[in-house]
Amino acid sequence: MLKIDRATYDAIVTHAKKDHPDEACGIVAGPEGSDTPTRFVPMVNAAGSPTFYEFDSQELLALYKEMDRSDEEPVVIYHSHTATEAYPSRTDIRLASEPNAHYVLVSTREHGNSEGPVEFRSFRIVDGEVTEEEVSVVES
Amino acid sequence: MAIDVRIPTILRTYTGGEKAVSGEGSTLAALIDDLESNHPGIKERLIDGSELRRFVNVYVNDEDVRFTGGLETKLDDGDEVVVLPAVAGGSAATVPVARG
Numbered sequence: 187m188l189k190i191d192r193a194t195y196d197a198i199v200t201h202a203k204k205d206h207p208d209e210a211c212g213i214v215a216g217p218e219g220s221d222t223p224t225r226f227v228p229m230v231n232a233a234g235s236p237t238f239y240e241f242d243s244q245e246l247l248a249l250y251k252e253m254d255r256s257d258e259e260p261v262v263i264y265h266s267h268t269a270t271e272a273y274p275s276r277t278d279i280r281l282a283s284e285p286n287a288h289y290v291l292v293s294t295r296e297h298g299n300s301e302g303p304v305e306f307r308s309f310r311i312v313d314g315e316v317t318e319e320e321v322s323v324v325e326s
Numbered sequence: 327m328a329i330d331v332r333i334p335t336i337l338r339t340y341t342g343g344e345k346a347v348s349g350e351g352s353t354l355a356a357l358i359d360d361l362e363s364n365h366p367g368i369k370e371r372l373i374d375g376s377e378l379r380r381f382v383n384v385y386v387n388d389e390d391v392r393f394t395g396g397l398e399t400k401l402d403d404g405d406e407v408v409v410l411p412a413v414a415g416g417s418a419a420t421v422p423v424a425r426g
Contacts, residue, residue, distance in 0.1 A: 209416050229413075238416035243383045243390045250410055259335075260413075267417045275417050281381055283336045283411035 187320045188288045188308040197226045202266035202292040211239040216261035223261040264290035272305035282311035332408040340368040355397040381412040
């Protein structure tokens, strides 16, 4: 199960809506081993694409060095799908490389940049295997 | 000649769980061969044919080696090498060949 606080949940949704129709991406870091996402870090989608996302390689390095210094890890890795469901694509599965992370997918296909609900789902992706998990939003 | 190599979580199965290992080599290609001799299997995760894998980033002293000569990037004693898998994906059924 992914436990995430309301403010972080809302920040992910806002980012996804803002970048629609391109895919938005980012992470939520947390203390190593805590499984608790605490630090929201929106990233630039260097691919700038409606069907693909990739962190900029230099920003990726800076992010991981910072997490290393603070004894953090990527607890959540999120991105949006803007025309399809919030479920990992073959590409997502193939490229998933953080076995300990919760992979959050948000779909903005229904309301785009506008107000309105989104699909918000969370998955583990380990060795090509996808397992959906419950999302529990903790009201702050 | 010792070069410090930071290993990402997903490749630590090859290093007995170690976050960093030490290696040798005057180029990145030579370093990866040296790593392979101590951590068999790791090379295949980094290299596809004669090139660095598209979704593996390698940095020497904070510079992405794609801009410094790729596998031919020269290394010196004390250099720091960081390996990071790209964080990437998306709804596309196939991945773009070119970078960003």
